Structure formats: C-alpha cells, structure tokens
Amino acid sequence: MLIRRPDDIASSEITPESVYLDRRKFVGKAGALAIGAMVAPTALQAMACSSESAAVGERRDSANGVVGQEEKVTDEKDATSYNNFYEFGTGKDEPVENAKGFRTSPWTVSVEGMVKKPTKFAIEDLLRGLTVQDRTYRHRCVEAWSMVIPWRGVPLRDLLAKMEPLPSAKFVEFTTLFDPNRMPGQKTNALPWPYVEGLRMDEAMHPLALMATGMYGKTLPPQNGAPLHLIVPWKYGFKGAKSIVKIRFTDKMPRTTWNDLASNEYGFYANVNPDVDHPRWSQAQERRIGQFRKIPTLPFNGYAKEVASLYAGMDLRKNY
C-alpha cells in the first residue's frame, strides 16, 4: 500500500503532529479496507515514487512500507521509552533516561574502506539533496517482541551511493559512536565497544533498507539512535546500528558485535525467521507491544515478497 501526501508540501515545511496523526487515522482506515490479512509492502512503488520525486526536487514523501488489517502503529510513548540501546544502559527503560541531553550536533560520519575517496562528512552534507521519506515498518526484536514504527529517513541506497563505493566492495559496516562520557553504558563492559553491524552490499542497496533520521514525524530522539539509525525491517532489530559515526566498505564479511559475542545465538544475517529458534527461546511467535495475545512471526518479518530473492539458494537454517 502506498499512502501519498499532496504534492504541494514544501521541503522546508515540517509536518505538524496533528497532521501526522490524521495520516495515521487514514492509514488505519485504508488498512481496514484492504482485503486479505496482510497488505504487501510495495517497495517498488516506493522506489518509483522516490525517483519521481527526486525529479521534481526534494520533498517529503509518504511511502508506506507496512500496515495490514490488524496492524496498528505502536504508541509513540512505547516506541521511544522501551528499546535496547546498551550504550545507555542494558535495561529497556534506561535509554530514555540516560540519553537525555545527548548532543547529536555537530555530527561527523567517517566513510572508509573501498570507496572512491575516503571522506569525513558533516551529517548535513551527507544528507543534503537526499529525499526524506516516511516509512512505516514492522520492527521485530530478537527477544520476540515487536512494534510497528513510522520511521522517517533516507533510503540507504541513496545514502551509500553518495559515498561512491567501489565495485569490489561486497559488504558495508556500520559503527556506533564510542564516547563513554556521553554514552554512560560504555563505561561498563556490557558489550565490547564500539557496536558494529554490517550488511552484504545487495542487502544494503535494497530499496526497503532505510537510514532513519526521524520517527513519528519528528527528529529521531537520542534514545532511539539519533542522529542516524539503520533500519533493515526484515532483520532482527539488533542489526540496526544506532548513532552511526563510521561507514566502511569492504570485501570481507565484517565482524559484528552480537555475532562475535555468541555466534550460536546471533547470526550475521539475522533475518527474521519463525522456523529457526534462538537456542534459548522460540521465534515462532512474538508479542506486539500494546497487544495482549502473541501473534505468529512472519518469514522475513512479512517482507518475504520483497527480500527473499536476496537469499535464493542459501540454507537459512545455517545462515541464520
């Protein structure tokens, strides 16, 4: 499903929340009209849409990635006060407290490895000229809870294209800021810092992959990974590195934090898969935050139609 906003919105105009909430109502109604349990996300339409809008110049675009009959957007309060971000404490209610006052400006992103020219970008320069889009995606945590979150951001492929990776680059690695004075969780050894995640290039260039700069129509709050939070909706949440300061292109599969810690529990691919259990809990079902009963987990988090071809011929039990 594709929800489009009128074309006459200027890029400078920030969507007021009331308008935004109306959009959510509309999304709900449209969802109810849809026949069938799940309306497939229309990545291709979103793509077509963004290239078209690029032609008319920068403007906000609402390409909706999700929303089926039963799927309600998670309460903003829940999505911004309950999440894993160990840099600000290991409790899911800690980031919202400990990230208060975290400064995301100025912010520099270092682009390294197999690129035409390694560069340190000021975040404004990195995002300049890219089309900001609203995408509502399912978010599935490896701990078997999930949300539906309206992200705002730029397609990852557009962002990466700007960095001019060399054809030899096969993987891209994302590194979170390491600064224990600003991220108090890093004073503990809860994880080996800094947090590193990675994607295969074809995954990173997939139109559904997003670099979020906002959510719920607003700038990303610090507890949710401001200013840059990687969103790969068909993978478990831990793949989505937060507060990214370094993007490196390489021809070798990067070492990633959770995979390094416990490779039997957290794979490099980490595609949402109800058939492959975490050794300590089942992945067949999930609790959607705000709902009482568990719901079945969908292969690739419901985005199989769009992304399954990326893994054609791979044994997903081995490459979990």
Next chain:
Amino acid sequence: MERVVRRWIRPVLWLLVLAPVALLATQFLRDELGADPIEKLEMETGQWTLRMLAASLAVTPIMRLTRWGWLVAQRRFLGLTAFFYALGHLSVYTVLDWFFDWRSIFEDILEHLYVTVGMLAFVLMIPLALTSTKRSIRWLGGKKWNRLHQLVYVSAVAGCIHFLWAVKKDITEPLIYIGVFAVLFAFRIVWWWRGRSRVGTAVSGVTAV
C-alpha cells in the same frame, strides 16, 4: 527486644509479603508497568520468588545467631510465600504470556533449558508447600520432614540458574542473587562441617573411654 520482635514479626512479614502484590496489581491495572507489562510482571514475580526464598533460608542462620527458637515458624511462613510467588509467576506465564497455549508451553518447557530448570524449581516446591502444616510435621516426624525440606536447596539453585539463563547479556542481577544464596549456603556448610568434626571428636572420646 525479643518480646517486641516476637509480637510484631508476623504483622510486619504479612505487610512485606502483600505489599509487592498490591503494588504490582495496582501498577498493572493503571498501566504503569511500561511498554511490555507482561514481561515486567514475569520478571517481578520471579524475582520476588527468589527474594522470599532467600528470606526463608535466612531464618535458620538468624535463629542460630540469636537463639530465638520461635523464629522457626517464620521459616515456613516465608517458604510458603515463596511458593505462592512462584505460583503467581507460573500463572503470569501460563495465562498472560501464553494464554493457555498448552502446545507452545510444553514445547517451551521441553526445548528451552532455562524454562525447564525454572519448572523444576517450581515442581520441587510443591511437596514442600503441601507438607507445610504442623500436622504434616507430626505425621512425617521431624527428622523425615527436615530431610524432605532440604529439597529447598535444590529448588533455590535451580531458581538461580533459571534467572541466570533467562537473561540475555547483563547478568549483574542474577549474580547478586547467586551471591546472596551462596552466603546463606555457606552458613550451613560451615555448621555441617563443624558438626561433623564435633561428632567425630565425641566418638573418639567415647572410644578412649
């Protein structure tokens, strides 16, 4: 001092026991348990089980240090409280978490070791709860009853492992519980060791005579 404690200990214990229940119930009804209230309830009831279990295991050392033999009744009271918290924990799991999805529950118990160990900890408490009356003590006889109730040590160890394995990465809290139980166990080990050597001396004394 002893008289005051003796007079007030039961009301104070009742208050301590019921306060968490009242608090959690209120928070649950007022939706103050965060984004995932069910997970929070599971966590809280589980931890209160361990706390009550630790409290019941603390009675004997305190009793021996103060020589207040009447404390022994509080031990059963706290042990039963631990059992009821465990029952609450299991109910949250069965009703709120899985909503009587028995198939998934059995799979969860069989396939996931931390759940298996947690179930074991609970099952071991059942005979102890059932024999917590004065009548059962008389019926079994003190010696047998004490023997049976040593199962609480196994249950406590299983409970700690259950918590340790349930945690994803930050094991600080489980380690705190394990530390507390280790201290409570240490008292018993030391006493058992001393008792054994004392018995040994006594026996050799007898031989000498």
